[in-house]
Amino acid sequence: MRQILIVGAGQSGLQLALGLQAQGYDVTLMSNRTADEIRHGRVMSTQVMFATALQHERDLDLAFWEPQAPRIEGLGVSVAGPDGSRAVDWVGRLDGFAQSVDQRVKMAGWMEAFAERGGRLVIHGAAVSDLDYFSRTYDLVLVAAGKGELVSMFERDAARSAFAEPQRALAVSYVHGLGPRPEHPELDAVRCNLVPGVGELFVMPTLTTGGRADILFWEGIPGGPLDVFQGVKDPGEHLALTLELMERYTPWEYARATRVELTDAGGTLAGRYAPTVRKPVGRLPGGGLVLGVADVVVANDPITGQGANSAAKCAASYLASIVEHGDRPFDEAWMQGAFDRYWETAQHVTKWTNAMLGVPPEHVLGLIGAGERHQAVADRFANGFDDPSDFEGYLYDPAATAAYLASVGAA
Structure with missing residues (x-):
């Protein structure tokens, strides 16, 4: 043997x-x-396992916890506008559900x-x-x-x-008490909130030691306004800072987070590393x-x-x-x-x-914006989280992006 x-x-x-x-x-x-x-x-x-990875388990x-963990059936993208509103907001449907344990x-x-x-x-x-x-x-x-x-x-x-250096400063809070998204209260979805020049907020349903919960996850550009968690040791202070930044940069997410509390004393994490x-x-x-x-x-x-x-x-x-x-x-x-x-x-x-991790080029911004007008674009982008090889066909080359969007518009 x-x-x-x-x-x-x-x-x-x-x-x-x-x-x-x-x-x-x-x-x-x-x-x-x-x-x-x-x-x-x-x-x-801040694990979210998509369909292929779940199948390996x-x-x-x-898959011991599949019956208990929330079934994540969508992935949404919002882009913050200069005035604090959402310049873009959509949710794509996943072909196979995701889960986070x-x-x-x-x-x-x-x-x-x-x-x-x-x-x-x-x-x-x-x-x-x-x-x-x-x-x-x-x-x-x-x-x-x-x-x-x-x-x-x-x-x-x-x-x-x-x-050679970290590209984001990371800050995580596991919380109870997050309200549903009013746009789709019946749908468990990962929410990706992009704040240009500042960073990203991800919100994810999960199963934790105390049952159903949600993850609030800031990714801040180093040296920017989100890069403020280094040295914060107290979990309550960490959560308060998370919420303060949500109120400032993603008020639509903060609106459903006003009553959250940490799942437990170990429910926060901060750090950074170079990819x-x-x-x-x-x-x-x-x-x-x-x-x-x-x-x-x-x-x-x-x-x-x-x-x-x-x-x-x-x-x-x-x-x-x-x-x-x-x-x-x-x-x-x-x-x-x-x-x-x-x-x-x-x-x-x-x-x-x-x-x-870089500044999105114009054609990528156009693609993300098109997700609001065309459900097919939103769905395809969302399912790329399960199979990232699909992005080769339409994300990286402006001509390929234009051809794809033209085909969607024609359809």
């Missing part, structure tokens, strides 16, 4: 561990926290399931020196811990990394090799909501590559090939995310 070590118990690490376990592999999972520490700790992300019988709930539950199914769970914050030893003990070592010392083993891929693509093979001091997983090797800004989706897709891709490889050695060529297979999907996410 082939022995595999996975370091990191997030979306990708746990999904891959459970998938390999189901295929009969001898899997060891290493986490720096217990399931209870995760469940009762601070929120870790269903394929492994891991607080990663404290999901990771803790999956970790317990892995142990109950006979998996070897080690609670230990791994260092490079640990992996040097383990690389001689296991047939394959995968690093799925996207922060800390271990990431330094993976060289930055300058040709694929457009930015980076890294080379997938890490070299250990003793000569061993490890393979990077998900945001260890492709870390995008969360502006397009792709982090958890990409992690699920990477885990599914790596699972297929491992199983198909049979009993052959997991050498450097195989590792590079496994990553290249995943990059066929991931490259579209990186291209789209990096484009959305």
